[in-house]
Amino acid sequence: MTQDPDCLFCRIVRGELPSTRIDEDERTLTFMDINPASDGHALVIPKAHARDLHDITPEDLAACSVTAQRIAGRAVDRLGADGVNLLNCAGEAAWQTVFHFHIHVVPRFRDDPVRDALRLPWTPTPGDPARIAAAADLLRPTT
Numbered sequence: 001m002t003q004d005p006d007c008l009f010c011r012i013v014r015g016e017l018p019s020t021r022i023d024e025d026e027r028t029l030t031f032m033d034i035n036p037a038s039d040g041h042a043l044v045i046p047k048a049h050a051r052d053l054h055d056i057t058p059e060d061l062a063a064c065s066v067t068a069q070r071i072a073g074r075a076v077d078r079l080g081a082d083g084v085n086l087l088n089c090a091g092e093a094a095w096q097t098v099f100h101f102h103i104h105v106v107p108r109f110r111d112d113p114v115r116d117a118l119r120l121p122w123t124p125t126p127g128d129p130a131r132i133a134a135a136a137d138l139l140r141p142t143t
Contacts (some may be wrong), residue, residue: 001048009100013047023071027063030071033104037118040079040107044068050101053090064103071105081107085118 003010011017013029022042023030033041044067050056056064072084087104089096109116 004049007049007100008098009045009102010049023067027060028067030067037106038109038116040075042071042105044071044103044105046101051099052096052101053088056101068103068105075105075107079107082110083108
């Protein structure tokens, strides 16, 4: 398993830094976020170092997704969450601050600002159909 000796999350995997661990398997580790957006906010990481979404192996990405689903289910069942957000930030422009791939599992509690401080970061408004179509053309597979 590849690790970065200076990576904060790799150091957590190795047990060099404290964390509140809640789940672990062969490929993933889940621990509580120390800057939580809501009660139960957890981080799912691959044990192998991957800088971001563009660097993680498909196998580790799949394992992280399965773990995130498991933790999200526990948040609903055991914390009484009304919903769950899964969030990944890939790159500094997308708000990534720790450069080791991670998925935020953020339990949501309707109308309870004490348990849930997360707010929608944009106001959904209709897009320009031409710009939507142009982006879609660029995102489709090429032949």
